[in-house]
Amino acid sequence: xxxxxxxxxxxxxxxxxxxxxxxxxxxxxxxxxxxxxxxxxxxxxxxxxxxxxxxxxxxxxxxxxxxxxxxxxxxxxxxxxxxxxxxxxxxxxxxxxxxxxxxxxxxxxxxxxxxxxxxxxxxxxxxxxxxxxxxxxxxxxxxxxxxxxxxxxxxxxxxxxxxxxxxxxxxxxxxxxxxxxxxxxxxxxxxxxxxxxxxxxxxxxxxxxxxxxxxxxxxxxxxxxxxxxxxxxxxx
Ligand code: OAD
Numbered sequence: 490x491x492x493x494x495x496x497x498x499x500x501x502x503x504x505x506x507x508x509x510x511x512x513x514x515x516x517x518x519x520x521x522x523x524x525x526x527x528x529x530x531x532x533x534x535x536x537x538x539x540x541x542x543x544x545x546x547x548x549x550x551x552x553x554x555x556x557x558x559x560x561x562x563x564x565x566x567x568x569x570x571x572x573x574x575x576x577x578x579x580x581x582x583x584x585x586x587x588x589x590x591x592x593x594x595x596x597x598x599x600x601x602x603x604x605x606x607x608x609x610x611x612x613x614x615x616x617x618x619x620x621x622x623x624x625x626x627x628x629x630x631x632x633x634x635x636x637x638x639x640x641x642x643x644x645x646x647x648x649x650x651x652x653x654x655x656x657x658x659x660x661x662x663x664x665x666x667x668x669x670x671x672x673x674x675x676x677x678x679x680x681x682x683x684x685x686x687x688x689x690x691x692x693x694x695x696x697x698x699x700x701x702x703x704x705x706x707x708x709x710x711x712x713x714x715x716x717x718x719x720x721x722x723x724x725x
Pocket of ligand 1: 503687
C-alpha cells in the first residue's frame with residue numbers, strides 16, 4: 490500500500506485568512522523575527538512575545554479550514570495506505586477539517602508550555618508573563634511553539650516517515666526554513682516521488698520531481714482527486 494507523507498506550510502492556510510510569513514505583507518514584513526520568535530526575545534520582553542502570539546491565537550480561532558485542508562482530510566480517509574500530515578503551521582485547521590494524527594513540527598498556538606518544568610497544557614486565549622504553571626507554579630509560561638534556534642518537534646518520527654514514503658508532497662511552503670526545507674531531498678533519497686504544490690517555485694524546487702503551481706484551494710483538491718481516482722476509491 491502506497492505511503493504518502495505531506496508537509497504543509499503557511500500557504501495552505503492563506504486562503505482561510507491567516508497571513509503567511511514571507512509573502513508581501515506577511516508576518517515577517519511587520520515583525521522582526523528577533524523581536525518575537527526567538528528564546529532571546531522571550532527573555533528580553535516576554536510581554537511582547539505573548540502579545541504577538543495572543544493576536545495570532547485570536548486570528549486562528551476566527552477562521553475555518555479551506556478546500557485544501559478538506560481535501561487532505563478526504564485523502565486520509567479514502568487512501569487505502571498511510572497518509573501522514575506534517576505541518577509547520579501552528580493553527581489547528583487540519584484538525585478542524587477532520588485530519589487525524591497531524592504532526593505539528595513547529596508546535597501549536599492552542600498549547601502552552603512551562604519553560605521551567607516542561608509541563609504542557611491547553612493555552613488560554615490570552616497568555617501573559619504573570620501566568621503560573623498549573624504543575625510547578627513558576628511564572629515561565631510560553632506558547633508551545635518552536636522558535637528560531639530551537640529544535641523542531643518529533644524530528645526522529647518525521648525522518649522515519651520520510652524514509653518509508655512512496656510519495657511526498659510539500660504544500661504552501663517557501664522552502665526557506667530548515668529542517669523542513671530538506672524533507673524532499675530526504676524522501677527522494679529514500680525513493681519517493683516528490684511533488685511541490687505552491688503558488689510559485691520554492692527555494693528548494695529543484696529537489697522535487699513534479700510541480701503543480703496555483704492556489705492550494707484549487708490545486709490540492711485536483712491533486713487529491715487524481716490520487717484517489719488512481720487508487721480506485723470512490724469519492725464520498
Ligand atoms: P512562508 O511564508 O515562508 O511561505 C509560504 C509559501 O506559500 C510561499 O512560497 C507562497 O508563495 C505560498 N503561498 C501563499 N499563498 C498560497 C496559496 N493560496 N496557495 C498555495 N501556496 C501559497 O511560510 P512557510 O514556508 O510555512 O516558523 O514558513 C516556514 C516557517 O517559517 C514557519 O513555520 C515559521 C516561519 O518563520 C517559525 O516561526 C519557527
